[in-house]
Amino acid sequence: MKTVIKNGTVYQNGRLIKADVLIEDQRIKAIGTNLSGDQVIDAQDKLVSPGLVDVHVHYRDPGQTYKEDIKTGSEAAAAGGFTTVGAMPNVTPVPDTPELMRKMVAENKQKGIVHIFQYGPITKEETTDEIPDYAGLKKAGAFAVSNDGHGVQTAQTMYLAMQKAKENNLIVATHAQDDSLFNHGVVNEGVSDRLNLPPVTELAETTQIARDLLLAQKTGVHYHICHVSTKTSVELVRMAKARGINVTCEVAPHHILLTQDDIPKDNGYYKMNPPLRSKEDQAALLVGLLDGTVDLIATDHAPHAKNEKQGGMKGAAFGITGSETAFSTLYTKFVKNEKVLTLEQLLSLMSDKPAKVFGLKNAGVLEPGKPADIAIFDLDHESKIKEEDFKSKGVNTPFTGHKVYGATVLTMVDGQIVYRRDAK
Template sequence: MILIKNGTLVRPECMKTEQKSIVIENGKIKEIGEGYEDADFEQVIDAKGMMVAPGLIDVHVHYRDPGFTYKEDVITGANAAKKGGFTTIITMANTKPAVDNVETLAYLLEKGKETGIHVIPAAAISKDLKGKELVKMEELKAHGAIGFTDDGMSLMDEKLVVEAMKEAKRLQVPLSFHEEDPYFIENSGVNKGAVSEKLGLGGASAIAEDILVARDGMLAFETGCTINIQHISSRHSVALVKLYKEMGASVFAEAAPHHFSLDETAVLEHGTLAKMNPPLRTKEDQQAIIEGLKDGTIDIIATDHAPHSKEEKEKPFTEAPSGIIGLETSLALGITNLVKKGHLTIEELIAKMTLNPAKLYRLDYGTLEPGKCADVVIFNPDEQWTVDSFVSKASNSPFLGATLTGKVHYTICKGDVVYQN
């Protein structure tokens, strides 16, 4: 048995914090209480000055495995997750081969078992991510796919989208959408505006996102399917999601830490390390994302962890791939830029990184309730640290060198300590 004592419990299931101890036994949270004796436990963790929360859940991660393991693989990606306090990871399907078949899905599930955390693959919506033909969703779900997404690619065929939504509703699984219409993108990775003009790049207009969010929110309302708008970046898209929620559509939205922490001017400072799809947009867009997080329009914080090699990111802007890593900095960016600045309470932040992601994917995680899986993160919300290295294979982050507040000290998954600092 493990005793975690003297910490402040953050309980998103009841949106409160409390000074109590946690007892873990046989991989489960046995009880929450007070007055325990250290001698009665095999391991005692003194969490004085720290917060104890459910293990974090990231619904949007690229592990590049199979096919691009020079960038990242399931094992190294899981190590990055543990350091960041994550115990559950939903992996994206844009691997090589894509996760559009049972064999690739089984490979990921087996490799995930070696990590010590929950690594759960999402499968592709369309075969080979080409947006032409629907995968065998029922078969893939039966073999362990948690949901479906063509992330990295946008679905432009409305007929296919409706077909996928109807099947997903029947199977009671969510669909997650990367919303960028390529017609409105001249050069990806930078917002169409003042910065792209200064750099002599055409950029990616916000309407590329807005038009597909408008379409898919309406189709979700029509079909009754649960959808997730991935890495929302535009203020107009935030307004659309709010409207669809008010209409009664089952629409979730996720924001990446980079989109609430930075704006398009970061590209001038960090170059390709601030290149991502969708891009960093204006200060007004950044503020709208923060407001969306505050008022509940945006339910989830997800990293869109997207590793690339140093050599790839050192190419000219138009040739370098889009994306940054995020697992090791996500919690700290939330504390630094949302909690410490008064935008969210710590309970609200943790709910967007645990309880709400679990609701989207119907997972029985994300709480500290007795009887639940003992997935726990212990962190100091006031400790400052400098981002100087990563356990990920990649280091493509604009936050390298930044000083952040909030440091993970323990990650516990299924009752085992999988990370300790």
């Protein structure tokens, strides 16, 4: 059967064009005008985009499925317009052997409704100094390695990990955090006095980035920094790129949408790691996106049970959900209202750029012959972010109640509809 998406504004090759998209046998058959098919999806006044790509999600499966599981996490991704995601390995057990990795890859494929690429850990159990069998992990399906949630504390361990990752052509994606400097803090030091909470110095992030950039220069590994959050981090990456170091980095939506000044009180929904930073940091992150220092946007979707985010920041878990709110919140603030980004720039940062950085050749583009992974968005009508609409088990986001534009109307994976927004 042939399906045609008609009358939409299509994002293709960095441009917005009026075109139809013809789908047959799970792939895009043609993009052009006056195309016809057996089934018609009318995208009049809608944006037709490649399925978005999120290289940083947490699905908590196995081991913590009361927070999220592969099914609900992938449903949340689809509801946000994402068709390809990268799942972090901070689950129980950590997939640090080829056998465990094969099992996780199989589970992702069986239970997920979007394409799920699986990270292996940088070190055994994510918190040791033992390097796993990278060759075996890659053969079993790992597309990169990360200890996200934990910084690699020992420089020698990171040096050896980078050497082995380079040998196996694996990206090392790091959560840059020196625990001794983090020192059990919960909010950025610039707001800790106001909230009477333990501070986190930016040095916890920036000193480890500085260390790792020198190690990456020595080893030649592709070093990717997760959720950069400070002005100094951006400056370090900019200098490293100028010196030819193979480094890329991402920013999370909440670090450019919010600052420490937006935290109204001691509220666990605003507790995230890295913490919300200053307005100066926020501005530097945006400049980094615009000049290419920051390569892409990734949500760091981190669902938790409601009780884990209550009772104040000291006892609350770190993390914020992001899959279902990312595109609409970013579009509303930075494209529609403030006009800091063009729509084309935002789509690139959330589709073709993450796919390119991580070598995902079939993701993030609309081209004949490619898989029909497509998202359709409504840019013209306002909607409200509501907990009851979430597909994720986690509702831990301060964006609940916000009015936004850019709601996902429909998401397609391999030509099959996996999400359709209910008529309101």
